[in-house]
Amino acid sequence: MTPEAVVFDIGNVLIEWQPERFYDSRIGVDRRRAMFAEVDLHGMNDRVDLGGNFRGTIYDMAEATPAWRDEIRMWHDHWIEMASPVIDHSVRLMRALQARGVPVFSLTNFGIGSYDHAATFYPFLREFDRDFISGHMGVIKPDPEIYRRLEETSGIAPDALLFTDDRADNIAMAASRGWQTHLFEGPRGWADRLIEAGLLTKEDAA
Structure with a gap:
């Protein structure tokens, strides 16, 4: 899918x-x-x-x-x-998805004050189509509740979500709920996964 x-x-x-x-x-x-x-x-x-x-x-x-x-x-x-530096290629991939009309959500263990602080340095943190920030939700990954709330709020079926995270335990929980997943080990591999999923072209993902 x-x-x-x-x-x-x-x-x-x-x-x-x-x-x-x-x-x-x-x-x-x-x-x-x-x-x-x-x-x-x-x-x-x-x-x-x-x-x-x-x-x-x-x-x-x-x-x-x-x-x-x-x-x-x-x-x-x-x-x-x-919390630095920015992984520039990943930010380009995020924006390339949005340019193609693909909604992009955050799902992050991040505090309220620390997120606001980070966003003053990294404006792209305000560019997600939906934010799911643990500090505001009172629950952190890999608690299944944070995944459930994203599903409920977005109204998107689990198997229609593609999630990347650098922690295997967070990925495993998402996969157990039926999400499509990618263990992030670098932006090049993530770019290839987005191409494989049919969301970006090679040119988009460069």
Whole structure:
């Protein structure tokens, strides 16, 4: 079946998201490993993605962990440096689909404040035909509820949705619901998948 809509994850699909790489460059590999072993930074980020206050959630963790206070605050204060650079080819694919009249949705684990912050640097985040942002929905992938809500809100049958994400667990959940899927490992492979689906030509996908 030719997909009726294409669903993009954002982190590591449209924008690189590599907190460890950022901290390696700022505090060194050894100190970064020690901090991540002692502090559940990804769990903290999940709370933001579930709708927690962007600055407040991070600063509260920093105050509760004085040994790493300044470093934890970097998660907020230097957030855009962690969420970079843009994966330009993926953005071109998104816009090429829309130019052909294919609706493009986001389905992303992203906080309310962090998404608004990111959109000031990356205006294409305001160009989706529909946004499904976990912070506003109060649920994160791979919880099946977030997929169900996208199906319900869009009114598109699961097998008519084509979804790309860089995480295998998120892809597996979508596939279990009947979605067409693509595990994102780079924009070239995603371009080939969109061509294979009949949504773009080779010229469109360049």
